[in-house]
Amino acid sequence: MADSKHNPTYLSDRFPGPDPYAPLSDLPPLEVTSADFADGDQLPAEQCGSDAVSPQLSWTPGPEGTKTYAVTCFDPDAPTASGYWHWAVFNIPASVTSLPGNAGDESLQNLPDGAVSLRGDSRSYGYYGANPPAGHGPHRYIYAVHAVGEELDLDDHQTPTVLGFNLNFKATARGLLWGWTENS
Incomplete structure (x- = not known):
């Protein structure tokens, strides 16, 4: 695969936050x-709120040498200086190129063997649905899949931010899919 130039489809004046990538x-x-949902669509109700289910996700295989994948969901429009992590899973085996809907349930039983889930900003190890504060405007939810050439040596007490730091240096490919929602 050739190097890509960062050309995000998720930037718009509608959203208050920065480009986190x-x-x-x-x-x-x-x-x-x-x-x-399709890239840039409004998220369906099933992916929103505190009782939401994680979406079904599929991705193309990573480059030769991929050993694991990491999947994250991040809201850069949250009214904080650091955004809001909704989901972070890593060490998904390279043989896995999709996650079924509700793979991020609180039991973590729907994740592939070997995958490690981290607590997001909701303090849950499972997926926490899109849930912007009422009246704050639309928020983006960016689902990222990273191919990694090794198993990451992190335990489940680390933060998604620490995972992201490691992925910046160890990932070999990245794909993004995003949706949005708003609570009036």
Whole structure:
């Protein structure tokens, strides 16, 4: 795969937050899709709120040498200085190129063997649905899949930010899929 130039489709004056991927290493692209929504669509109700289920996600295989994948969901529009992590899973085996809907349930039983889930900003190890504060405007939810050439040596007490730091230096490809929602 050739190097890509960071060309986000998720930037718009509608959203108050920054481009969280702008300062990161440019990586070859993975194509990420979902049976639940298309890139840039409003998220379906099933992916929103505190009782939400994680969306189905699929991605193209990483480059030769891929050993694991990491999947994250991040809201850069949260009214904080650091955004809001909704989901972070890593060490997904390279043989896995999709996660079924609700793979991020609180029991973590729907994740592939070997995958490690981290607590997001909701303090849950499972997926926490899109849930912007009422009246704050639309928020983006960026689902990222990273191909990694090794198993990451992190335990489940680390933060998604620490995972992201490691992925910046160890990922070999990245794909993004995003949706949005708003609570009036």
